[in-house]
Amino acid sequence: MTPPVRLVEITAGNREAVCALRVDPDQERFVASVARSLADAATTPEGEPWYRAVYAGDEPVGFVMLSWNVPPGRPGILGPYYLWRLLIDRRYQGRGFGRAVLDEVVALVRADGAGELLTSHQPDDDGPGPFYRKYGFRPTGEIDDGEIVVRLAL
Template sequence: MQLVEITDANREAVCALRVHPGQERFVTGVARSLEQAAAIPEAEPWFRAVYAGDEPVGFVMLSWNVPPGRPGILGPYYLWRLLVDGRFQGLGYGTAILDAVVALVRADGATELLTSHHPAEDGPGPFYRKYGFVPTGEVDDGEPVLRLDLTAPHLA
């Protein structure tokens, strides 16, 4: 698994990635995510395609090292989007993506990673909690905010 920049050469293939139909209410697609990144530069968006060999299998987007005091922007490091194509779910890619993201943001000096999720029972909350994220008690746009302590020794 590798994180790859999105370019004109791979944009169409990456934008074609889709979660299972029942999950579409939980995660915005790649094309819309890229539009959001362009529309909200103050969120310091950082995004990559996720590849297994030569095939795109997912997408990840973060707010990267956002300076304090930007209203409405969680951070400094916030996992904004994590998408694994439906064909590749259940194969460990979600965890591998989080492992790679944790290593990158930790190397950048981060001590925590935030995310939020749709609060439905069949949503991604259990996945994040199993990884080690814990609720902060905050809610952002109707979604509970979770925190991962990057100083914890058990993380990659």
């Protein structure tokens, strides 16, 4: 059974706890920290960043960031809906939280009228590629900054 999660705005009250979330050291090459992600969002407004903390009950367990409904033609921005970051804290991995977050994100993006969700990952098999393939993402044939671009039809 997929655990229930809530996508919660990051505020002054929860920012420190959310920024303290960490993946295992051997996964750090695959996903940026929450602090780095928030900095990237602040310096890339053309990516239309939309981000939330992931909560299970009252506990932050992860972070998700998308490019949300980016107008066509913006150089260097995949979209219009692109899963930019997905991080589940090392203490909560393997419990279905990643899938639960994707379920929430897919429902929100679909409700906004999107026909697809894009993301990308490094080609290493020990990275998130198998997770995304199992969820239903398929390669588009594109490579973006050395990463394989994958698409989930909605």
